[in-house]
Amino acid sequence: MTPDISTDIGGIAMKNPVMTASGTFGYGPEYAELVDLNQLGAIVVKGICLNATKGNELPRTTEVASGLLNAIGLPGPGVEGFLRDYMPFLREYDVPVIVNIWGKTIEEYADVAARLNAVPGIAGLEVNVSCPNVKEGSAVFGTDIRMFERVVKAIRGATQLPLMPKLAPNVSDIAEYARCAEACGANAISLINSFPSLAVDVEKRAPVLANKTGGLSGPAIKPIALRLVWLAAKAVKIPVVGMGGISCAKDALEFLMVGASAVAVGTASFVHPDTAVRVAKGIREFLEKEGIASLSDWIGSIRA
Amino acid sequence: MTPDISTDIGGIAMKNPVMTASGTFGYGPEYAELVDLNQLGAIVVKGICLNATKGNELPRTTEVASGLLNAIGLPGPGVEGFLRDYMPFLREYDVPVIVNIWGKTIEEYADVAARLNAVPGIAGLEVNVSCPNVKEGSAVFGTDIRMFERVVKAIRGATQLPLMPKLAPNVSDIAEYARCAEACGANAISLINSFPSLAVDVEKRAPVLANKTGGLSGPAIKPIALRLVWLAAKAVKIPVVGMGGISCAKDALEFLMVGASAVAVGTASFVHPDTAVRVAKGIREFLEKEGIASLSDWIGSIRA
Amino acid sequence: MQLEQATVVAHAPIQGSYNLLQMNAPGVAARVCPGQFIHIKVPYLEECILRRPFSVFRVEGALLSILYKDVGKGTRTLQYLEPGESLSILGPLGHGFPQLQAGNFPVLIAGGYGMAALYLLARRCATKGVAFFGGRSAQDILCVSDFEALGWDVRVTTEDGTQGRQGLVTLALDDWFAHEAKGHKPELFVCGPGGMLKAAAERAERHQCTAWTSVDNNMGCGVGACLTCVLKVKDGESWTWARACREGPVFNSRDILWEELV
Amino acid sequence: MQLEQATVVAHAPIQGSYNLLQMNAPGVAARVCPGQFIHIKVPYLEECILRRPFSVFRVEGALLSILYKDVGKGTRTLQYLEPGESLSILGPLGHGFPQLQAGNFPVLIAGGYGMAALYLLARRCATKGVAFFGGRSAQDILCVSDFEALGWDVRVTTEDGTQGRQGLVTLALDDWFAHEAKGHKPELFVCGPGGMLKAAAERAERHQCTAWTSVDNNMGCGVGACLTCVLKVKDGESWTWARACREGPVFNSRDILWEELV
Ligand SMILES: Cc1cc2nc3c(=O)[nH]c(=O)nc-3n(C[C@H](O)[C@H](O)[C@H](O)COP(=O)(O)OP(=O)(O)OC[C@H]3O[C@@H](n4cnc5c(N)ncnc54)[C@H](O)[C@@H]3O)c2cc1C
Numbered sequence A, B: 001m002t003p004d005i006s007t008d009i010g011g012i013a014m015k016n017p018v019m020t021a022s023g024t025f026g027y028g029p030e031y032a033e034l035v036d037l038n039q040l041g042a043i044v045v046k047g048i049c050l051n052a053t054k055g056n057e058l059p060r061t062t063e064v065a066s067g068l069l070n071a072i073g074l075p076g077p078g079v080e081g082f083l084r085d086y087m088p089f090l091r092e093y094d095v096p097v098i099v100n101i102w103g104k105t106i107e108e109y110a111d112v113a114a115r116l117n118a119v120p121g122i123a124g125l126e127v128n129v130s131c132p133n134v135k136e137g138s139a140v141f142g143t144d145i146r147m148f149e150r151v152v153k154a155i156r157g158a159t160q161l162p163l164m165p166k167l168a169p170n171v172s173d174i175a176e177y178a179r180c181a182e183a184c185g186a187n188a189i190s191l192i193n194s195f196p197s198l199a200v201d202v203e204k205r206a207p208v209l210a211n212k213t214g215g216l217s218g219p220a221i222k223p224i225a226l227r228l229v230w231l232a233a234k235a236v237k238i239p240v241v242g243m244g245g246i247s248c249a250k251d252a253l254e255f256l257m258v259g260a261s262a263v264a265v266g267t268a269s270f271v272h273p274d275t276a277v278r279v280a281k282g283i284r285e286f287l288e289k290e291g292i293a294s295l296s297d298w299i300g301s302i303r304a
Numbered sequence C, D: 001m002q003l004e005q006a007t008v009v010a011h012a013p014i015q016g017s018y019n020l021l022q023m024n025a026p027g028v029a030a031r032v033c034p035g036q037f038i039h040i041k042v043p044y045l046e047e048c049i050l051r052r053p054f055s056v057f058r059v060e061g062a063l064l065s066i067l068y069k070d071v072g073k074g075t076r077t078l079q080y081l082e083p084g085e086s087l088s089i090l091g092p093l094g095h096g097f098p099q100l101q102a103g104n105f106p107v108l109i110a111g112g113y114g115m116a117a118l119y120l121l122a123r124r125c126a127t128k129g130v131a132f133f134g135g136r137s138a139q140d141i142l143c144v145s146d147f148e149a150l151g152w153d154v155r156v157t158t159e160d161g162t163q164g165r166q167g168l169v170t171l172a173l174d175d176w177f178a179h180e181a182k183g184h185k186p187e188l189f190v191c192g193p194g195g196m197l198k199a200a201a202e203r204a205e206r207h208q209c210t211a212w213t214s215v216d217n218n219m220g221c222g223v224g225a226c227l228t229c230v231l232k233v234k235d236g237e238s239w240t241w242a243r244a245c246r247e248g249p250v251f252n253s254r255d256i257l258w259e260e261l262v
């Protein structure tokens, strides 16, 4: 018998544990010609804030050893534009839609969450806290525990949707942020976001990216992500969505084994658009080969 | 005319800006047959604590994408053993010897520093704070600003040697640690230490390394290291030694350009033992090609 | 647009640092239109994770070929590929050249791999017109005989004069506009370095004709998801981003904010 | 010990998943002793940063060869190397086999690449003795004719009986000790999987002879700096770490804490 690989992320029922990582799969249509969206565990769309934004100047990405550095700068259509241009398309599919949201202020986060709250076809919200609070000293929400708590609480107060804060990786105690999210009523957490990094051009004597720094993603960060997901999963009872450098089923099985209840495929989709679907297939095949009846028996099964 | 690539790290005069990274070049003799040690900017030896230690069980290292994961566990001969077995050898060379020290308690750090203080032939101390305080809750010295301050102050009080704390990379505000080190009287800082990570074996359902987690090093961490070195160099006036994934002159020039006054070659020495020497040569050639008279004109020259 | 495992049929250097890679790719070959590109994952180069975009040069049945120049890691490693080996390609991608408007006279302007990128158009275009090829020196001038065989009037210029007329492509182009364009309604199809695209756009404006320019911004995903490849295009009084990989790589020159192009 | 750019002279699969790589490496070839190894950086495999250790098989003048098995990424990629290409090697490394003690009778015990690792010893050892080769099946048994050509008495055992006697190498070894060892002072030279090393060490103890065992711990630097390759050896009542790449890979079997070997 084929193993049951369905999973539940804080109230979001997924037919398989593989979702797309925000910002690496567009809003859905971009890959619809190449991938059967119905075979995805969930679609997480590119980050949405209140109003339409243009994002950063070029260059926005650069390749580094076994990874990608990006500073796209969160361009997007804004809430209304997203609901108008993409939700009708997404509703056509039988796949949970998770909207990744961000804001420049705590108020904006709450406002965006509120506007998405009653929208049919939205399964949950993922909160990108890896951006600066422009109103208060521009410290990044995700690396200041007090600000992180305030933003999660504010969003929790604004929506009944399953809420999944996405933890920033550049903190010394990830468990503290995981517990804080749980205490603030989050239904799940996801991690890791891309890792703050820098690439420079010796000839030009300047940073490569227009934004100077960018976020590192891809295979290079997998060992860092695995440790953080392991620590976060041990710290909380709510489900954890693990990501960071996943490009094959084995990678995904590693994240699930250390305690993730689901995984997200990011940068790898740029290389092989069908990665998420292949990963889900590979997970099923592995569990079958190992004679494991249900994914839940594999999740957190590491001996450590 | 050939450019002047000498540099000074908090009182340690180096003929070139390239030193070896602690733990990746043994104590010197291991590579003496392959590399002319006199051509190194400085030799940083493997970490030394008070008494002889055996380190971790196997496996101690594993390869990951563009990187190496290690949990050697700081085996070593202890202070007396080091002075007896290696200092006589090292004194034969015309190269500054920097001793990397660590301890299980603040007292041990200070004790080790005191015992090395008056030893002829030791140019300075690098302090590895990426290890747990076994006496007080085993939090890692390098990721708790209060403990970091106490340990640096304690060592400063125990030695007149140039003092170079080595910052842990897994903190959200590296500048805070850099400033703290400067305020405590450090003569320089070095970064980054390898990045806490995890590799697991799906077949064995266990971590790959006996120690479970390990430190990630090599090209994979270069973009992360470059950003941290850039931020640290902007935060302090004392010299910064940059490292993390340096394997060629271009990599080193990047670290120097963002503000490092010297660099260290680590994992790359395992692959090409002559890396540090080749890097120094490449830096000289580049500056000459660019018509830059002195390394000091290149250090921190990034337009950002 | 599809993912396909192509098989190398032939692979060899042809001229200067250019190589011709011919592969069996029935799916993509059947669908490709002039000006579109394919996105290649270079085998054996795992530490470089992104694909590399290449314009389609020729298609004959299931056979699809690209002409590529060795400029860095990916294109250097690509050269190790041997007949029989397979590689993952994604395509056809992007929005290529439109059909020549009835009654117009086609003018091709190309530099570097642009000569390869325009070949399919040159072949499928019923009217054969004039083609201006420019490069630094003779070894940068590709496919002249291929174009002539199709019936195109090829005018070569090289900066060092080693082939054709000495100077920039615009020199020959401006002469043509001055002495030969009369009676023609020129429509420009351009693929080459940024400078050449800008110059052509400027000529199109001056002579009030249409120029279709193919840009080559760096790319990530190649399908419109990552927003790496964007460029600024006019949007009424303001501007908006367009994706070179989706809305492009071919744009009507009058839509591009040339002064903003990086 | 030196860093050398070796040039591939010949490279081909020889049997099963084993390949023979012959390279021109005058510096290393001139210095290598039986049981030593070289550390190879696999070209075109940048994302795998470590070198890979391989025992030296043959040396003829400047020609140095290794026999390697395809077991993973590095050894798979190594197979793409073609004659004329160059690769970086580090060697000779480690502490190899000592010379046979005067009056002793040499007994070789090998499995897998161990047959290659013992060849140099077999050739340079003045006294030719008996060699026990064991493997899962015939395709795991290498170099028999080479050893016989040198005058060694080769006894093959395979688990599936496809070549020589069916069973483990110890079967033939124990028989030899029982019926043929008499009058000889055997000295064992062993290279093969952990189980085979342990079994040989146990026989050496039982028959009170010396056994030189070559371990193959995973390695990092190969020169003694990283402490990846350590194993536990006796140190009076206690134990200490020894580095397989420096103090080893060959150890006197009585020094190793076999129960601790991973
Ligand atoms: C639509 C399009 C069609 C193209 N068609 C051809 C063609 O037919 N023949 C041909 O030789 N080249 C073509 N190019 C350019 C080709 O994609 C680059 O030369 C190639 O990606 C360089 O890869 P590399 O790894 O060798 O170089 P790298 O070492 O990655 O970089 C070397 C140079 O190539 C540029 N480059 C790197 N990556 C990309 C990328 N993803 N996209 C664009 N430029 C990049 C860099 O800016 C740098 O200047 C095309 C580019 C585009 C966008």
Ligand SMILES: Cc1cc2nc3c(=O)[nH]c(=O)nc-3n(C[C@H](O)[C@H](O)[C@H](O)COP(=O)(O)OP(=O)(O)OC[C@H]3O[C@@H](n4cnc5c(N)ncnc54)[C@H](O)[C@@H]3O)c2cc1C
Binding pocket: D037, D050, D051, D052, D053, D054, D055, D056, D066, D067, D068, D069, D070, D071, D072, D073, D074, D075, D076, D113, D116, D117, D215, D216, D217, D218, D219, D220, D249
């Ligand atoms: C002293 C010594 C001599 C050796 N001589 C030979 C020889 O003559 N012929 C031969 O075929 N093999 C030999 N080996 C084994 C050979 O080094 C490994 O098979 C090779 O490194 C595997 O690399 P890979 O990338 O193909 O495998 P990987 O994909 O890296 O790993 C596959 C397997 O190889 C093992 N392995 C990986 N890296 C190393 C490493 N650095 N050192 C040891 N094992 C490793 C892993 O534990 C794993 O089980 C020797 C090993 C040592 C230590």
Ligand SMILES: Cc1cc2nc3c(=O)[nH]c(=O)nc-3n(C[C@H](O)[C@H](O)[C@H](O)COP(=O)(O)O)c2cc1C
Binding pocket: A021, A022, A023, A024, A046, A047, A068, A070, A072, A074, A100, A127, A128, A166, A192, A193, A194, A216, A217, A218, A219, A221, A243, A244, A245, A246, A264, A265, A266, A267, A268, C226
């Ligand atoms: C080009 C790009 C754009 C991204 N955009 C977003 C985003 O809008 N919101 C967000 O939370 N994360 C974003 N991310 C981070 C990814 O969702 C993911 O957390 C990270 O890339 C690590 O996963 P990976 O290694 O599989 O790519 C982006 C990543 C990339 C590479």
Ligand SMILES: Cc1cc2nc3c(=O)[nH]c(=O)nc-3n(C[C@H](O)[C@H](O)[C@H](O)COP(=O)(O)O)c2cc1C
Binding pocket: B021, B022, B023, B024, B046, B047, B068, B070, B072, B074, B100, B127, B128, B166, B192, B193, B194, B216, B217, B218, B219, B221, B243, B244, B245, B246, B264, B265, B266, B267, B268, D226
């Ligand atoms: C095998 C190994 C052992 C190390 N041992 C030490 C050590 O004893 N003390 C220390 O401060 N850093 C140690 N490091 C960290 C390095 O000094 C360096 O900070 C890190 O590897 C990043 O540089 P790299 O990417 O060039 O290797 C070790 C690193 C490796 C790979």
Ligand code: FES
Binding pocket: C218, C219, C220, C221, C222, C223, C224, C225, C226, C227, C228, C229, C230, C243, C244, C245, C246
């Ligand atoms: S390359 Fe990704 S959007 Fe164009």
Ligand code: FES
Binding pocket: D218, D219, D220, D221, D222, D223, D224, D225, D226, D227, D228, D229, D230, D243, D244, D245, D246
């Ligand atoms: S392999 Fe590094 S010490 Fe032996």
